[in-house]
Amino acid sequence: MAQIFALLDCNNFYVSCERLFSPRLEGRPVVVLSNNDGCIIARSNEAKELGIKMGAPFFQCRELMEAHQVQVFSSNYPLYGDLSQRVMGILSQLEPEVDIYSIDEAFFRQAKGKPQALLDNGRHIRATVRKQVGIPVSIGFGSTKTLAKIANRIAKKQPEHGGIFVLPEENLEAILATIEVGEVWGIGPRHSQKLFTYGIRTALDLKNANDTWLRKHLTITGLRTAMELRGVSCLPFEEVPAPRRKSVTSSRSFGQPVTDLSGLREALSAYVSIAAEKLRAEHKKAGCLQVYLTTNRFRDGEPQYANSLTVNLPNPTASTLALIHHASEALRQLYRPGFSYRKVGVILVDLVASSHEQQHLFRAKHEEQGELMAALDKINRRWGRDTLQSGSAGFKRPWKNKQTRKSPSYTTSWHELPVVR
């Protein structure tokens, strides 16, 4: 039986989360900043209208934002993550087949029906989420994931549709002709630029482009995108989030440049601790780790250096202390004096489930520090991440960035529950 894809997407999700607990923000321009208060990663419609661009550096739009009294928030992931779960929970109650794609998006799939029936269903879902969670969403229907994305975009951008749009089959081409090729899911700025120079400017042009040409210039992924525009479904629907992640990363840009090895090691130790904690939460061990460091590429006048090193671990491990040990050694090899460093990071790869790991004949169980790590995680879960940590992560942490505009974790921390007077 023919099926249809739908995409539910939360409108300006992070901003909507902030508004939920501060109704005074309704109707006013609001933005949310990236992890380090560096870039703008979410904007309300009012902020978009002021011309504030996605990903723009905060300091560059500061004046404009002050002039228009834009409300600015540091990102509050515990809050967004919790509200995301609530939205996805409701969708999963209403729809049997759900494919959660990101923190604010989920595909669902249903039997192809009359457009009016799809529209009614979409309206019902939208109203239910709005009522039970309070987050506004848009829903688009199309015969492939890529077309559902386009439908969603139209639902969001053209208010007359009331947040729901079903891509019609009859004049699909006329609609695709109005979509710039760079707005198609999977076509980024680089490909977009290249396509333009070859005269492919709209989604319709891409749909009609030559397969051999696409394969050559955009690789197999670009060809798949074109096929999807033709209504041939190439992107799988993944109901179970089964193909679990293959790597765990932790990194941050520094609040101020770091020049010495010991400062870098402190920061790296802190990031390794975070990554190891994530690893243990998923009951995994890493067989390999990669350390990288880089100077500030935006500073033209300064000498630049970036490098990375991959280390195969003697045994897969999830021990913070063992991982810090190997990461520090890699860092020592990578480090060159005389540079102002901006960032270090660690990537854990070759992940194996703890239960599937090969037992090592000559390795004592206590070397894994399983009980120590379990205690560490328990304490830090209860009292906060920094309660118990490796001494190598330092105490003063001059490299640490501050998030000065963070709203409370209203829904996930007892200490920060909103108070009703």
Added chain:
DNA sequence: TCTGGGGTCCTAGGACCC
């Protein structure tokens, strides 16, 4: 002064093997 962080997939090219 101040420019995110965490992921995935694909390809080309080198190393290595027989």
Added chain:
DNA sequence: TCTGGGGTCCTAGGACCC
């Protein structure tokens, strides 16, 4: 005189996503 070719694995780099 004359020096293969195909398969596999690994890695770096590029592009994309939210």
